[in-house]
Amino acid sequence: MHRSSEVKHVASYLNTRGCECFGQPCESHCPVLTDRTIHVQLKTFIKIRVKPDRTGVVTDGVKHSMNPFCEIAVEEAIKLKEKKLVKEVVAVSCGPQQVQETIRTALAMGADRGIHVEVSGKDYETLGPLQVSKIFAALAKKEQADLIILGKQAIDDDCNQTGQITAALLDWPQGTFASEMTLEADKLKVVREVDGGLETIKINLPAVVTADLRLNTPRYATLPNIMKAKKKKIANVKPADLGVDVCSRLEVLKVDEPPQRQAGVKVETVDDLVGKLKEAGRV
């Protein structure tokens, strides 16, 4: 596997689902994540509401935009193209008509063309990482992609699975949580941010990489590029065309708001504290 001319294109897969849910801690307005606290440094834009029938979160009328980690993925792909290490960047997104806006944003950043995999209605509500990965794997084979870059996770469901499942389906190596990636001859050097620190790995191409926060700072689209984006093509594809069944194997039983924070109790001594913790069954 050689560099530049051989690496045909980088497919940058975009997740455009739902809420622009920044804030800290996330649990207060991201009801699907009941036990985890996520601290992200960006501002809160939209208040998330659980649907009255508790089957999910209200998405009607909520502004959808590109997942921030996917923005970082697109930026990395375009950087590779600017360095002339890849020939073509294809931006892909799965979802209803609105995702075309997000693909256009990727085109305005510098991607060459887009693919919109149409999934709408009930299918879209139950669309999860497994089905998306199957779609991406099928597309990667069809487009003969050499590199797939995705955001490490979507900030609405925080699954952190699509990249990994896609790599497994394709039997490709994966470099996840990348904070740095370098193409060296026919190998990809990826520095991964893991709990213990930084891990550097070298993987063969073709490969799947998932972008983490510190990989780069996405550019603002320039006005001339926004104009050029209008002329770039977005192809329409249906999952059935790729031989993928988007039927979900999971059933959401219910979605609830996280419980309201209760008031704390002040104690005088450490012994009191231990006593109270034992009472509450926490120790």
Added chain:
Amino acid sequence: MSSALLPSSRLTSVARWHGIRCLSQLAELPELHQMMRQTCRDYAQKELAPIAAQLDKDHKFPAKQVQELGAMGVMAVEVPESLGGAGMDYLAYCLAVEELSRGCASTGVIVSVNNSLYLGPILKFGTEEQKKQWITPFTTGEKVGCFALSEPGNGSDAGAASTLAHQEGDEWVLNGTKAWITNCWDASATVVFATTDKSLKHKGISAFLVPMPHPGLSLGKKEDKLGIRASSTANIILEDCRIPLGNMLGDRGMGFKIAMQTLDSGRLGIAAQALGIAQAALDCAADYAHKRTAFGAPIGKLQAIQFKLADMALAIESARLLTWRAAMLRDAKKPFTKEAAMAKLGASEAATFVSHQAIQVLGGMGYVTDMPAERHYRDARITEIYEGTSEIQRLVIANKILKEYQQ
């Protein structure tokens, strides 16, 4: 779609009468413009809003941000790509200025002056040579330009320019003082208006291009202003300032016409800036109305606050549609002077009204620098004054109306 409501012949005549491309465009912007607007909004939210208060305190020119905006193409929206600009239309430019001003009003005016007042007249009246020399370097954000029309002795009375220009051999020699020049301390060139033939009164004014710095051109002290403090404002003093003959912009005696036409467009940029300030003030007030509780509930539940927010939103939306329409008329090369004056008047009065009410909604918090409401109030005030005072706008509008009804 509107065509269902009107018989087709009436629709075409209405469309022709208004001179806009398509009635449905008033309801929703084209996709290109929406993308552009979103990009500018993102930039303003992430890069301008967080630093606006500090820029205001320090009176600091946002050089880094201006360069970044230059790289995005925002410093030269209407300039064709062949000259280094973004090659977009005036509606796009107005959207950009509004969104940027929503983040930082000073940055908005810096962008507006460069686009409308400096690049505008050169694009329209300059020779090919002049365009290459005076436009291209000013599209990237590395250099900004300014517009020197007002003088200590005349602002609204632009026809009474007392700055003089006389020819000496192969040079023009300029003498006089210009006042209230936005961007001048950070500019690398200026369009200066000077009288070449005093006897011809306003038809004896010509326009000149002067690089900065330049021998014979000096700057007065930076004015300590109420608002838009990150943009510099000062006098430009010309003392035997010599420039080549080729630096005259347009023909001799054309200066007044150039100035008036430039200001017609420039006032849309200011209308956009005023809209941005007003919108930022409304954002602040509406957010506060949700959070602040009094009498047992968020103050947004009280009718007194609700009526204020409604009036504020109405003022902004009305002025915004006026601004868009004037921009679309200009893009369609239709007459737009009256609409531009209405847009500037409407938007600037909306800005002062909305920012005033925003402080009222915030109460005591509106009066302190912890909240941006006081800065919006200070920034808004100038929009009723520069690029044609509200009084001048009313004269322009009345003039047009009387002409329409000419007996």
